[in-house]
Amino acid sequence: MTTTLDAKKTTVSEKPAPELAPARDNDTTIFEARESEVRGYCRAFPTVFESASNARQVDELGRSYIDFFGGAGVLNFGHNNERMKRAMIEYLERDGVAHSLDMYTTAKRGFVERFTEVVLEPRRMPHRLQFVGPTGTNAVEASLKLARKITKRSTVVAFTSGFHGMTLGSLACTANSYFRSAAGVPLEHVVRLPFETAPGGGIAALEAYDAALADPSSGLAPPAAFLVEPVQAEGGVHVASGEWLKAVQDLARRHGALLILDDIQAGCGRTGSYFSFDGLGVEPDIVNLAKGVGGFGTPLALNLIHPEHDRHWSPGEHTGTFRGQGLSFVAGREALSYFVGDELMDDVRRKGERMAGALAELAEELAEHRFEVRGKGMMQGLDVVHGGLAKDVAKRCFESGLLIGPCGSGGRVLKLIPPLTTPDEDLEEGLELLASSVRAAVAAHS
Ligand SMILES: Cc1ncc(COP(=O)(O)O)c(C=O)c1O
Structure with missing residues (x-):
């Protein structure tokens, strides 16, 4: 033992091995026991998030979610923006x-x-x-x-x-x-x-x-x-x-x-x-x-x-x-x-059009359900008419790796507010996950 650090290491290793901490992966016990009943978003997204980067949030199980919720609209420039x-x-x-x-x-x-x-x-x-x-x-x-x-x-x-x-x-x-x-x-x-x-x-x-x-x-x-x-x-x-x-x-x-x-x-x-x-x-x-x-x-x-x-x-x-x-x-x-300059705003208008276009295609495919698409730039909404349906879609989205929340009267509108910096691949993947969740929910409710 030549250094204090080594000495510390030796001391620790000579102690009986500490009991392993219980697995913490997605352990929500403390929230349920101690956090107020008023907690809300965690009920819609029932997992424990550990990290986040640009348009994705990752939970303790290592599951990556595309974020169309953006912390309820605070993350215009993405999670953990590097600059x-x-x-x-x-x-x-x-x-x-x-x-x-x-x-x-x-x-x-x-x-x-x-x-x-x-x-x-x-x-x-x-x-x-x-x-x-x-x-x-x-x-x-x-x-x-x-x-x-x-x-x-x-x-x-x-x-x-x-x-x-x-x-x-x-x-x-x-x-x-x-x-x-x-x-x-x-x-x-x-x-x-x-x-x-x-x-x-x-x-x-x-x-x-x-x-x-x-x-x-x-x-x-x-x-x-x-x-x-x-x-x-x-x-x-x-x-x-x-x-x-x-x-x-x-x-x-x-x-x-x-x-x-x-x-x-x-x-x-x-x-x-x-x-x-x-x-x-x-x-x-x-x-x-x-x-x-x-x-x-x-x-x-x-x-x-x-x-x-x-x-x-x-x-x-x-x-x-x-x-x-x-x-x-x-x-x-x-x-x-x-x-400063138009780069991001041009990109927001382009991505906004893509979002609106994808939602309009879906609404057209399911025309008999009279869905409506509304929005401006990268705030787009799909009004699926019934709150129960919107809730089911949001749940299916979560299960397939997309965070999205309902809003509007009776919770009937799925609101898309991804970070403005969302890469095109994540945007496309998120739109596909949303479309397949809507189709599945509509089939289940028909
Ligand atoms: C348009 C608008 N005004 C006010 C608020 C309230 O903001 P906060 O929740 O930060 O108090 C919100 C929150 O969603 C909002 O969307």
Whole structure:
């Protein structure tokens, strides 16, 4: 024994062999015993994931799954994006600031500068960035608070099938009754209008509301804001037109209300441009961003606020401990490099068309079932009409190695939101797995 290390080795080897740890492969016992009943996604994907890379997640049994779920839309740039990972490791190694108070840091400066240069300036957006608590619902809450503060009005207009988060203010704007019924208090101060594509929706519904607001005997108070997803994601993949969004904007302006666009799931490149409303001629007062904005899948949420409205905030008036995660700033800054030049967005449009085409072929093959395909860019939905069928398809997909989740009214829409960086081979394989799962589920349900 010449070294301490050798000495340690000898000591260890002289001890009786330790009892082998029980096999851990896919052992879910501790979750079932100790994790809250409210856990959700793990029930749809009942395995223990160990690693992930770009468009794949691998479980403890070594089974590789193609990811069409993307961590519910946070993984626009893939799992463990190499460039972001390197930048984050380098940041940690040089003891970059890890806490998330809104102090000035090099990481935040890097992100804000790059965001201004890549996203805001090319669109001539004078908007300021408000960093909020780390999840999307925090962004929505802050925007509602600001709109109410500015207008001194309480009512907000939200739309059928809209999804905006789980905390009380945003939950009041979320339409889904399952989520709403858990609130425990009345969800108030929201007027619900039909989304463009919903029954009774379209411009006519906006005109009717406009007329009612103008009528002093309608009993309606003017709203503080209109909160809209340009592309409804959880609500079942419904895409608003530019014409309708502009009509919402005109209505808001006419009645002194703010236009808040919730681009939390459809933004950050998902639909083939940075914002899902790019090129549609709308000029929102506030934009909510979260999910993909942190790049790596680590939390970051923010609001883009027109300076005319931002001046109504007083310092520290809307605060919180976790507002601007250092590592997310570092990764999010790297993510913005994907928007310098058109390469990724061209690719998203191309892959989006391929996804839509494959789904349309399947819908045509099974025409008697009246499936519908909807989407924009790399957010595509297959509406299989029945929630039970969609659930069965998702289960079969999981069993054959594809992660995908149902959404929409009664869970009837299979939503495809793979990482934007998904290689063509994985995309094709995933589309084939989905098609064979749909065929098998349809056969089983017929
Ligand atoms: C459009 C939209 N807004 C808000 C939210 C809420 O975000 P979070 O779950 O991060 O609170 C979501 C989440 O899916 C969303 O899709």
